Amino acid sequence: MRKKTYQLPLCCCRCNVGIPIADCIQIRLVIYNPKCIYYKYFWAVCLAIVLPEKGRMGNVVRRRTRGALRCSSFEVCGNMAGLELLSDQGYRLDGRKATELRKVQARMGVFAQADGSAYLEQGNTKALAVVYGPHEMRGSRSRTRHDRAVINCQYSMATFSTAERKRRPHGDRKSTEMSLHLKQTFEAAVMTQLYPRSQIDIYVKILQSDGGNYSVCVNAATLAVIDAGIPMRDYVCACTVGFVDETPLADLCYAEESGGVSSLALALLPRGGQIALLQMDARLHQDHLEALIEAAMTACKGVSKVLDEVVRQHLEEVSVLSGE
């Protein structure tokens, strides 16, 4: 595994022990000594970049958001809503078992004007994805890359998407972050080197939100990109997993997400088993991380099967229509 490191004072932020560069673990500009006891409970927002080789998780890269790095507040983990998320019989709130996904339904080619579009439902979370391009660079030309295409993502939520109706302005912190995550994910999956000096736009809108927004967006966008005929290395499938009572729960719904579960989102290129993005925003004991990632990958592979079916069915329909 290759490690990228940054030139930073190499002392553990908690135990103040100096660490050789090769050993240090860095989470959001903060360096941890792997032997430090505090590190065991690591909490991080980390973005992993995909590795060309066969690998698991890449190096933890610092987050590039606008403005200063904020120190996010801790949320005390634990079941706050007082719901029993996993019963003794192994059923979750909505009757699923721990590894079962919600029902996934999808359609491709829902809009005629766009180059590619898709609508995807995962349980009660519903998303619409639209792809334009590849086309010439618009706006500032300085962003042009001479060796590959630039991917531009925009994420937004409909005002009516949650239980409470709320105006959601563009460019708020949450959606900027989400856009960035999407961009990173698709830069890892789309074969951008085929379209130098051009731009691909991916717009995703959440119509109804019931947990797992990121993963639904990724799944919908994948279908839209395929619909647009842009070559990709593989489907990008994403899924969230949570950790309750020593058991990983696949594909969390809103009630579970808000129930104080430490959740992890993972985007996978299923065929090669490469991770396009890994996001974790809660406290979790390090020993459980491996199991959690394993569960997330299994769930992603499940999603990919469904997506594959959808694509094949769509192709059949299209070919029937075009009379082939």
Add this chain to the structure above:
Amino acid sequence: MLKSKTFVKKTRSGGVMKIVREHYLRDDIWCGSEVCAECKQESAVLQRDACIESNLCTYPHYLIPDTNVVLHQIDVLEDPVIRNVIILQTVLQEVRHRSAPVYKRLKDIIHEKEKHFYTFTNEHHRDTFIEREPGESANDRNDRAIRVATKWYSQHLKTSESDAEGLKVVLLTNDQGNTQKAEESSLLVYKCMWSMFSIRGSTDPFKKLCVSTNEITSSKVLFPEHLPLSRIQAGIKSGSFLQGSFRASRDNYLEATVFVQGEGEDSTEVLIQGLQNLNRAVHQDVVAVQLLPRNQWVAPSAVVLQDEGTAKDDDAEEEEEEKALRISAAEAASKPTGKIVGIIKRSWRPYCGMLNASQIKESTRHLFTPADRRIPRIRIETRQSSTLAGQRIMVAIDGWPKHSRYPNGHFVRSLGSAGEKDTEQEVLLLEHDVPHQDFSQAVLSFLPKMPWAITPEDMVKREDLRHLTVCSVDPPGCTDIDDALHCRELDNGNLEVGVHIADVSHFIRPGNAMDKEAANRGTTVYLCGKRIDMVPELLSSNLCSLRSNVERMAFSCIWEMNDKAEILKTRFTKSVINSKASLTYAEAQMRIDDTTMNDDITQSLRGLNKLAKILKRQRIEKGALTLSSLEVRFHIDSETHDPIDLQTKELMETNSMVEEFMLLANISVAQKIYDEFPDCAMLRKHPAPPPSNYDILLKAAKSKNVEIHTDSAKALADSLDGAKVDGFPYFNTLLRILATRCMMQAVYFCSGMDSDFHHYGLASPIYTHFTSPIRRYADIIVHRLLAVAIAADSTYPDLMDKHKQSALANNLNYRHKMSQYAQRASVAFHTQLFFKSRGILNEAGYVLFVRKNAIIVLIPKFGLEGTVFFDTKDKAAPNLVFDEEIPGVSVPAPDVEPQAKKPKLDR
């Protein structure tokens, strides 16, 4: 397999919000029955031959209780007879909402394999899920869901029935409407009470049924209403109410005090008198009191009153009794008196005691008399009075409505028949809150592996004292020997004296399960013929016990002394010793007295004895008190464990020899750990009693024209020595017994939290407990502190935290007090056993206290104290004149001599 079903859920606080949740219905939820061939379950929970022997259901059946049945009859469900029960998810969820403790118990039952409880996830089953209909309440919907699930089960079992055994499901409910509707849809329904009532297998479970439907009601309001908490809080803030802990009087059920904790030292006691003013408070509740106007203040009465009234004819009698209280109190020095306006916190627990079966044979309401006299009698409902009478039972209080004379409660469990030793022992352990379960596996896992031996690594860290002639002196039959002594002459003519204490802290490491358990137990409890250990037996009687001729680890305190018993040098060290002999007090005494014996051990004992005498003299000169309390030893029959004889404890010189050196070690260690850790040393203090405590002593002495000075410990000790009456040799002992009762309790405390360290009884400026780590947890802490002080061990955070130390000290004080009470209660019980076989005896006794209608008598031969009433039910009171000043009773007719008869033994 998956069916998606979305439905709309309710609103949340404030604005109306629509919450949409998915609800998946499944077809892979199995029924959990062995009979079923259809369901592809891996292991069936419910048995094929599910037969609870019962009059109503002669066929095999499964029970499905509804929520209310689970909530109210959880005691029944816990009974081992009840098996093969289907708990529906609907029920489980409702129970979870309604009562957390019941939910916890229900889950425990479900996890128990032998109980064969199966949880059926009916809410997610394709055939049993129902939606709430418009206009239907949530409760009705749940009831319907339960009925639907029951119906599904009965049909499911019918279709899959392979060997037509006629397996049926029975719905248990107490609800009228539910029963009716279920019967309409031709389900088998029984009201829980009735179906249980006909269970033949055991007599036990249905006794536990507490009836919730028909409340005990009477129209008459007996008590004033309790104020709501908000008003109480406002009142306490404004000063019109006082908050305190309620302490019922042992002697008089119509009287109690409320102990109001003030700032620092000035805590006050408020007297409460009369049923109305007591207003349903139970011993140890936290209550709010309102002081009465000064002209209504009264003095504590001198009457002994026991609540004898039966449920029916109590009113008239009571008024009389209350009147009696008033009159006696009118003229005397009155105390602050108040009435209770509200209860801030109840501290009810299950109480042990006996059932007073009602006179009417068919009656289901009975009174229960707790073993603790300070707890009021409790009214319970049971149909089993005939079997419960004569048993020790446990009863929990449910509530005390304002129109009821007694609190209402329910039967929890039976402890066994009264008078049996095991039952009584259980009762007194429960009543005194002594943790007495066996040690858990987690605790035992921290025991060292056998065979155990001292390793070379241990030897490196410890001083090798195996060559010394160490011996231990203990009472006969003692297996947990925690101290040993030695004494030898040094080359320079001085004496080296060593006290070696078992090194328990080597085995019990801070923070592990064994340590936590020991900290909770706090002390070993010695009952007659039984010992409740603080640490597992392997440690207490073997590895830590300093037995003779084995190598044991010890913590040694070694002094160099001159022959005037002045300490020249003190040294503490962890060591390895090899005791040469374990003697009893009598054996040691014999060796000292026998001039023909001159071996090392005897020499050493003589040296110790000589020094101890000097030490004792010095101590008494400084003003240490020698007090007296009667302690009785039983000779217990080794076969039947019945007491066959009893004797009061005899004190020998060797007793005091060991004691002196233990005191010396404790004081030396206390000084050392306090010097090292002024903030967090665990010490023991004995506060000087307030002068008012001596009243009873002074009055008693005055009756024989003896003057007692109580200005200082020294003065008290001297005047007690001088207090002698010709022709009454026991008088001095009696005074010492009384003096003991005047004393305050000695307590553990953390040095950082207190400034007064003085030990009044021992006249020492500083004191701690170091010498019995096997049986006291405080000593373990002191060992750890001392080990850190001499750099023999490492410290840990809790040891240095004075707040944690202080909390620990409080627990230890509580456990210590309770263990003493339990010991006394055990002695008292054995005394009764002893008398049971003996019939009526005539024995000389002494009057300790005089009350208006009774005297309290002590019989020194048996160490027995009892109340003798002048008037009993069948005999009118003799004409007595009560004088409160002395206090005393003059008896006009000399033929009534209460001392002569066996006192009524009240516990």
